[in-house]
Amino acid sequence: MPPSPDAVGAGPAYRAEHPVPDGSGGPRPEGRPAPGEPGPEGRPGRAKKKAGRNLPAAIGVGLGLGAVIIASLFVEKTVFVGVVVLGVVVGLWELTSRLAERKRIHAPLIPLAVGGAAMVVAGYVRGAEGAWVAMALTALAVLVWRMTQPPQDYLKDVTAGLFAAFYVPFLATFVVMMLAAHDGPWRVFVFLLLTVVSDTGAYAVGWRFGNHKLAPRISPGKTREGLVGAVAFAMAAGALSMTYLIDGGRWWQGLLLGLAVAASATLGDLGESMIKRDLGIKDMGTLLPGHGGIMDRLDSLLPTAPVVWLLLVIFVGAS
Structure with missing residues (x-):
């Protein structure tokens, strides 16, 4: 799973560009202008982007945690x-x-x-x-x-x-x-998959293209471009999931499901960001290197669960 975007001050997902200060005073590599200086074509140099967390640790912990969860789900x-x-x-x-x-x-x-x-x-x-x-x-x-x-x-x-x-x-x-439900493990798998895909889309698009802040007073690192990435990734994954993983599912239902997941996951991220800002902390815990605590991984999952449950009941029934 991708690192949580809810760090106070700026989380990596939906991240806007930030300049990297140059305190060395030494020469820069050839062809790489400082932020704000003219580039090779006369344009200001682009700032180097930072991920903001220990990505190798975050990816390793996320994959390990995901493997345990999926294994328990289907065993x-x-x-x-x-x-x-x-x-x-x-x-x-x-x-x-x-x-x-x-x-x-x-x-x-x-x-x-x-x-x-x-x-x-x-x-x-x-x-x-x-x-x-x-x-x-x-x-x-x-x-x-x-x-x-x-x-x-x-x-x-x-x-x-x-x-x-x-x-x-x-x-x-x-x-x-x-x-x-009779296909319960697959329903839960789709719920987890779409939430993770939404977070991943937000992270990837926001990190690469994010320039317009989404909610600067709550989470300055989130951008509108990241939200678009979350919606696009989740809708695509939703259409595939409902078609191939859910009994009786239709592709258009997956589009609606993905849109709803992206919205609820983003609101969940913002909600926990509000809590952490009020508490004056960056993470809710330290159990998961690169992620924070358990609550830092549940922030988008918890509010998304009732949304997915309800839509699946409407689309394919409760059992």
């Missing part, structure tokens, strides 16, 4: 459910830890982790009804658990807890709800 459904549960618990730990460190907001992790795991399992076994019941019970557990501590900041802590319960485990239940 046994329940193994993949376990992988989702693990990702949810680690993501909750990262989110609550950063809230406590940066904002002194203490969302109770234990009821969130237990309730989040139960939410994922309930979503797989009982569908949307089970997920909603588990969400309600998790919210109740957060309210009661926090009562064992002094009342100061009670409202702030439980509000953050309810947000965390919705943002991480509840949205993740839509992944296992896709998995429950």
Whole structure:
């Protein structure tokens, strides 16, 4: 998977060009003008672009993580459910830890982790009804658990807890709800594929052609050109995926699915960028070299999951 574009200040995906300062004072290689100096044809030299992260580490970790996820997906459904549960618990730990460190907001992790795991399992076994019941019970557990501590900041802590319960485990239940269908592994594979392709398209096009910022106050590195790349790549992959991987799928459905994925993945990136800017951090964690934390990889996946689940239900049915 490509490195996350949500680093505060500037992520690599959708990246606009940035000049490389020359502090050496020494001669430049022949034929390579400094940024702003006239080039061979009288035009200012183009700035050298930087990726912004350790790309070899990011690519290696991404490929390894992707291999584990895909293997668990097609070996046994329940193994993949376990992988989702693990990702949810680690993501909750990262989110609550950063809230406590940066904002002194203490969302109770234990009821969130237990309730989040139960939410994922309930979503797989009982569908949307089970997920909603588990969400309600998790919210109740957060309210009661926090009562064992002094009342100061009670409202702030439980509000953050309810947000965390919705943002991480509840949205993740839509992944296992896709998995429950007869062709569930392929539905989840298409969901993962389109999200990764969208991020990759944004990264490649934005890095090469990005000049017009998309949301400079939220994520200055994202560009409109990168968004166009995300849409184009995701729509093409969607048309192929719906034609060849999903039972009863049609190519035009794939175009709509790819467009929706590009939009939701971009909004998810921007949403987590807002959170990280508010917290004043670059990454949510350090578990994945070149990527940050688990939440830095889930930022576009979580909000995309309900979108893909709903569209696949509309296009080809729930089961």
